[in-house]
Amino acid sequence: MGNSHHDPVVQCRPAWNAGKTVGAKRPLTQKQIWAVRFFLDREGRVRDRALLDLALDSKLRGCDLVKTKIGDLVSGTxxxxxxxxxxxxxxxxxxFELTADVRASLLAWFEHRGGTIHDYAFPSRVDHAGHLSTRQYARLVDEWVEAVGLRRAEYGTHSLRRTKASMIYKATGNLRAIQILLGHTKIENTVRYLGVDIEDALPLAERTEI
Structure with missing residues (x-):
C-alpha cells in the first residue's frame, strides 16, 4: 500500500535518488580510455587491461561479458x-569485432592465465571454476575511473558498453548498425540507450543536401 504525499513522515523522508546521478552513465572519450589503459599498464594489471579492452570492443552487457569463455575468443593459437x-x-x-590492440591484450592475459577453451576468460578469485561476478566487475570499473580522476557516480559498466557504440553513431549516424552491434531487439531501445535527441538528429540532417 502506498503512502500519501500529505503524510508528514513521507514529506521528511529524502528522495531515493537524492544526491545521486540518475540516468544513463556517460561513455568514455578516447582520451579517457587511454588514461585508464596507461594506469592499468603502469600497475601491471594484465587481467584488468584485457577486461577493459574486451568490454569496449564487445559492447556486451556486464552479465554476458563476465561469462565469456576462452573458447569464445580463441581459435587455435x-x-x-x-x-x-x-x-x-x-x-x-x-x-563483435576484436581489434589488433584488444587481441594483443587478450593474448597477454591468456598466456599469463593459462586454462582451456572451456574455462571462463575472467575467473572468480574465490571460486576458480566460476567467473568474475558482475558486482566485482562494477567495483573494478569504479576503481579504474577514479584512478584517472573521473567521478564514479557518472561512469559505470554501461559506460564501457556505450563507449564504442556512441563513437560509431557520432561518426556514421547509423542507428540500425548500432542496434545490431548492441544486440537490441528494438531500434527504440537503441535510441534511448544512446540518448539520441533533436540535437543529434539536426546536425545529421544539415550535412545532407538534396
Whole structure:
C-alpha cells in the first residue's frame, strides 16, 4: 500500500535518488580510455587491461561479458578477429569485432592465465571454476575511473558498453548498425540507450543536401 504525499513522515523522508546521478552513465572519450589503459599498464594489471579492452570492443552487457569463455575468443593459437556470444537477456547471438590492440591484450592475459577453451576468460578469485561476478566487475570499473580522476557516480559498466557504440553513431549516424552491434531487439531501445535527441538528429540532417 502506498503512502500519501500529505503524510508528514513521507514529506521528511529524502528522495531515493537524492544526491545521486540518475540516468544513463556517460561513455568514455578516447582520451579517457587511454588514461585508464596507461594506469592499468603502469600497475601491471594484465587481467584488468584485457577486461577493459574486451568490454569496449564487445559492447556486451556486464552479465554476458563476465561469462565469456576462452573458447569464445580463441581459435587455435590465435585470438579471433570476430566472436559471437549468446546474450543472456534476449537469448539471441550478438557478434563483435576484436581489434589488433584488444587481441594483443587478450593474448597477454591468456598466456599469463593459462586454462582451456572451456574455462571462463575472467575467473572468480574465490571460486576458480566460476567467473568474475558482475558486482566485482562494477567495483573494478569504479576503481579504474577514479584512478584517472573521473567521478564514479557518472561512469559505470554501461559506460564501457556505450563507449564504442556512441563513437560509431557520432561518426556514421547509423542507428540500425548500432542496434545490431548492441544486440537490441528494438531500434527504440537503441535510441534511448544512446540518448539520441533533436540535437543529434539536426546536425545529421544539415550535412545532407538534396
Amino acid at each position: 590465435d585470438i579471433r578477429t570476430r566472436a559471437i556470444v549468446i546474450q543472456q537477456k534476449t537469448g539471441k547471438p550478438v557478434q
